[in-house]
Amino acid sequence: MNFKKDFYFCYECKKSVDNLEDLLFVEAGSTRSYCSEKCIEKYFSPITNFYEEIEKKLRKKYAVEEEDCLEFLSDVTIMEKSMTAPDEIWCHENGIKEETFCFIKKVAIKEERPFYVIILCTIFDTYPGYVLLSTITESKFLMEEFRIGTEIDVEEHFSEGESAEGLDISNDEIVGIEQKKSEILANHISIHSPADIPVENYELYNDYIESTMDSPDEIFKNKDKAGDTIYTYIKAFDKEGISFYYFVLCMRIDSASEEGQELIIPILNFPTVDGELYKSYHQGEQVSGALKN
Numbered sequence: 001m002n003f004k005k006d007f008y009f010c011y012e013c014k015k016s017v018d019n020l021e022d023l024l025f026v027e028a029g030s031t032r033s034y035c036s037e038k039c040i041e042k043y044f045s046p047i048t049n050f051y052e053e054i055e056k057k058l059r060k061k062y063a064v065e066e067e068d069c070l071e072f073l074s075d076v077t078i079m080e081k082s083m084t085a086p087d088e089i090w091c092h093e094n095g096i097k098e099e100t101f102c103f104i105k106k107v108a109i110k111e112e113r114p115f116y117v118i119i120l121c122t123i124f125d126t127y128p129g130y131v132l133l134s135t136i137t138e139s140k141f142l143m144e145e146f147r148i149g150t151e152i153d154v155e156e157h158f159s160e161g162e163s164a165e166g167l168d169i170s171n172d173e174i175v176g177i178e179q180k181k182s183e184i185l186a187n188h189i190s191i192h193s194p195a196d197i198p199v200e201n202y203e204l205y206n207d208y209i210e211s212t213m214d215s216p217d218e219i220f221k222n223k224d225k226a227g228d229t230i231y232t233y234i235k236a237f238d239k240e241g242i243s244f245y246y247f248v249l250c251m252r253i254d255s256a257s258e259e260g261q262e263l264i265i266p267i268l269n270f271p272t273v274d275g276e277l278y279k280s281y282h283q284g285e286q287v288s289g290a291l292k293n
Helices: 037-061 069-072 074-086 140-144 156-157 171-189 199-205 209-216 275-281
Strands: 088-093 097-106 115-124 129-135 148-152 218-223 228-241 242-254 262-272 285-287
Touching: 037 129, 037 199, 069 074, 069 115, 069 129, 074 097, 074 115, 074 129, 074 171, 074 199, 088 156, 097 129, 115 140, 129 199, 148 156, 171 242, 171 262, 199 262, 209 228, 209 242, 209 262, 228 262, 242 275
Parallel strands: none
Antiparallel strands: 088 097, 088 148, 097 115, 115 129, 218 228, 218 285, 228 242, 242 262
16 A cells, blocks of 8 residues: 555545545536445435425425425436426526536326426436435425526536537437437336335446446347337446446437448436346347447
């Protein structure tokens, strides 16, 4: 051991972490990193409690302490859609340049009154990194309290993180990719076990995407019901003595460039410790060799 190496320390417990890839980040542009999900929860717990108290006071102000629509907070599909396809994004920056984001989406369900899904969060790779507060309300007055700071153009915000920048992809193909993402996510949620890694924690494992796609243990190719080719990248990892598999599901499209390049676009990525879920994706034609993505 000597000083001629990089040292990393958990922002919460100050534990030394040997490898950069073992750190967890939940904020873009921040050096705050953690050794485990437990430390992330511990660090943010007082902050989430603070925001929950503000919400209680605002609900009392507008006489909406209890609302039937709050039951949809447990609907993973609605919450995931609100994080990946919000109607509005707002960003508030405090005096020391710390940023808090708010995602807002209006949802209408048959025979239900329209309501607003509100997610106060940090940002990592354009998506919520850590949710500081999530709530639902039919009150437009309460919703407007969350329009904080400056409104961000939603399309520009998400285009900043697109890996397909500079590639020749038509608007119709972009729409198709987004639709395919929704279909695959809905199917994934339907077979996801409550005992597995929670869907809302998937963002904490984004650092494994690049390694999985660059050096996968296995790649499988399937055609879905719509006739689209889906590639499944699989790689095993071990973190703090816990083994898990990381999956990256990709869609193949043909570029309109002169080279006629085949493009592999990531659609869904997730970790799992569930053997049954692993079997669900571990099928199709096995592909050897890395694919250009």
